[in-house]
Amino acid sequence: MDWQTLATQLFRGGHTIDERDNFLSGSAQVGDQPVDVIGTTGHVPIGIEIALAQAQAILKTVQDHPGRPILILVDTQGQRLRHRDEMLGINSYMAHLGKCVDLARRRGHTVIGLVYDQALSGGFITSGLIASACFALPQATIRVMGLPAMARITKVPEERLTELAKDNPVFAPGPENYLRMGGLHGIWQDDLAGQLVRALNACGTEDGRMALGRERGGRMLAQPVAEAVRTGSHVRPA
Amino acid sequence: MSSYLELTARQRIPAIFDEGSFEEFLPPSARVASPHLSQLDAPVSFDDGVVVGRGLLGGQVVFGAAQEGGFMGGAVGEVHGAKLVGMLRRAIDEGAHAVLLLLESGGVRLHEANAGLIAVSEVMRAMLDARAAGIPVVAVIGGSTGGVGGWGSGARGPNRVIWWDAGRGAWPGPEVIETANGVEEFDSRDRALVWRTTGGKHRYLLGDCQVLVPDDTAAFRTAALAAIADIRAGHAHLTLEDLLREQDMLARRMQQAEGLVEPMDIWKGLGIPDPASLPMLDTEAFLQLAAQHRVTDRASTRTGDK
Numbered sequence: 088m089d090w091q092t093l094a095t096q097l098f099r100g101g102h103t104i105d106e107r108d109n110f111l112s113g114s115a116q117v118g119d120q121p122v123d124v125i126g127t128t129g130h131v132p133i134g135i136e137i138a139l140a141q142a143q144a145i146l147k148t149v150q151d152h153p154g155r156p157i158l159i160l161v162d163t164q165g166q167r168l169r170h171r172d173e174m175l176g177i178n179s180y181m182a183h184l185g186k187c188v189d190l191a192r193r194r195g196h197t198v199i200g201l202v203y204d205q206a207l208s209g210g211f212i213t214s215g216l217i218a219s220a221c222f223a224l225p226q227a228t229i230r231v232m233g234l235p236a237m238a239r240i241t242k243v244p245e246e247r248l249t250e251l252a253k254d255n256p257v258f259a260p261g262p263e264n265y266l267r268m269g270g271l272h273g274i275w276q277d278d279l280a281g282q283l284v285r286a287l288n289a290c291g292t293e294d295g296r297m298a299l300g301r302e303r304g305g306r307m308l309a310q311p312v313a314e315a316v317r318t319g320s321h322v323r324p325a
Numbered sequence: 326m327s328s329y330l331e332l333t334a335r336q337r338i339p340a341i342f343d344e345g346s347f348e349e350f351l352p353p354s355a356r357v358a359s360p361h362l363s364q365l366d367a368p369v370s371f372d373d374g375v376v377v378g379r380g381l382l383g384g385q386v387v388f389g390a391a392q393e394g395g396f397m398g399g400a401v402g403e404v405h406g407a408k409l410v411g412m413l414r415r416a417i418d419e420g421a422h423a424v425l426l427l428l429e430s431g432g433v434r435l436h437e438a439n440a441g442l443i444a445v446s447e448v449m450r451a452m453l454d455a456r457a458a459g460i461p462v463v464a465v466i467g468g469s470t471g472g473v474g475g476w477g478s479g480a481r482g483p484n485r486v487i488w489w490d491a492g493r494g495a496w497p498g499p500e501v502i503e504t505a506n507g508v509e510e511f512d513s514r515d516r517a518l519v520w521r522t523t524g525g526k527h528r529y530l531l532g533d534c535q536v537l538v539p540d541d542t543a544a545f546r547t548a549a550l551a552a553i554a555d556i557r558a559g560h561a562h563l564t565l566e567d568l569l570r571e572q573d574m575l576a577r578r579m580q581q582a583e584g585l586v587e588p589m590d591i592w593k594g595l596g597i598p599d600p601a602s603l604p605m606l607d608t609e610a611f612l613q614l615a616a617q618h619r620v621t622d623r624a625s626t627r628t629g630d631k
Contacts, residue, residue, distance in 0.1 A: 168505040174522045176533045178496035182481030189453045216446035231438040236504040270443040309407040316350045316411025
């Protein structure tokens with residue numbers, strides 16, 4: 088779905104979102120509640136400029152509109168894979184974005200991530216995955232890395248990975264796998280405007296994704312292991 | 326000097342923490358291993374590549390972790406990540422003096438792809454939870470793997486990062502860039518270029534690492550103690566002012582590097598008189614030189630950590 092169509096469906100009260108070099112920013116009306124929006128489009132790779140632009144927009148909201156909810160619209164093929172980005176420390180730009188999201192959340196801004204097209208590790212891990220809650224549209228894809236690079240690093244043959252990516256919950260890119268593992272809070276099938284209102288009202292401040300993953304049967308060990316370490320007990324089999 | 330680099334995770338813990346003080350949580354005898362590796366016929370480890378627990382550092386209760394680079398490159402999978410998260414939450418519950426993370430990781434464990442990706446973000450949030458609770462979080466990067474992949478970003482979650490001067494930090498790392506965009510973009514076998522681009526001296530000059538030490542366990546320990554004391558004298562949590570300063574540093578870096586493609590040109594831009602000689606300098610000589618030139622996001626000083 089293109090971002091204009093998405094914005095029209097999400098914001099019946101209108102919006103002022105503007106696109107510049109695949110970076111989205113602006114405001115929108117959700118009921119009588121103003122919401123600030125940032126994001127990316129065109130599957131753009133996240134380089135240092137666009138990571139910084141998102142972080143700047145978040146701190147601007149924190150300064151100018153304390154408590155105003157922030158919606159992050161995610162569509163990226165991942166971080167930009169260039170020598171220059173690495174040289175200038177893209178990890179720091181990404182981490183900075185994540186820290187800005189974290190600060191906003193702690194200062195009372197509900198931050199919602201929405202994967203409306205593609206998400207891939209680098210562009211996602213310190214934006215949507217650091218938000219108060221993250222959602223996806225049914226046709227979205229979420230990946231960790233392209234399979235050729237993954238094959239090179241893991242030494243697992245690319246054919247085997249391709250096979251696994253078809254339906255193995257740990258490798259397949261469909262949002263339903265992330266939902267089961269607790270990485271997504273929900274998948275928005277229809278009535279996007281209503282879904283957004285409900286999400287804004289329902290967001291907690293704790294990171295409850297491990298518990299979600301266990302409840303939904305997609306990530307059975309994370310929660311009991313974290314709990315066993317925290318309480319000094321043993322891991323109880325599910 | 327005794328090398329930190331050559332130690333395993335399990336050797337690093339007693340080398341850094343007060344002797345005999347460290348208690349491991351969920352030790353290998355509990356036999357909790359990754360549930361995902363068998364489908365790829367990959368071996369498991371009963372600690373899933375990370376030691377977590379609580380010990381004393383300079384007599385204070387400090388929670389800690391050490392990642393084992395020798396197991397799947399220290400990469401973060403479901404169990405590995407959950408152990409770190411559980412330890413960080415317990416540090417908050419028990420009001421720890423600090424958390425010390427001996428990091429060595431290639432990032433998301435690709436063998437557990439989706440589960441690893443979520444886990445890395447959970448660890449990042451848990452680190453920031455600990456900081457928000459007023460607990461200093463200090464990271465040490467001194468292994469040959471360094472902090473790479475998603476962990477390159479995870480390594481920027483703590484208050485301070487202490488680096489070995491020949492360590493490296495990158496995300497995604499030269500191999501991934503070369504696979505995606507060709508050897509002309511980044512030759513991952515050009516070790517000198519890889520080091521100039523991702524090495525500790527470069528990161529220190531740019532302001533992405535705050536403390537640089539030689540490969541010596543005593544130096545790491547001393548630096549960790551100093552960093553914890555320094556953070557406790559100020560504050561551990563993220564503030565708007567801190568982030569605005571970091572944002573300013575990152576924006577200026579981008580502007581000043583406009584058109585530059587070679588790390589040595591960036592060093593030259595910072596005023597380093599003979600950039601080509603920099604890789605050969607020992608830590609002490611380098612730190613002396615860097616003191617006048619390096620960038621920091623600290624409020625009051627350009628001379629670095631006391």
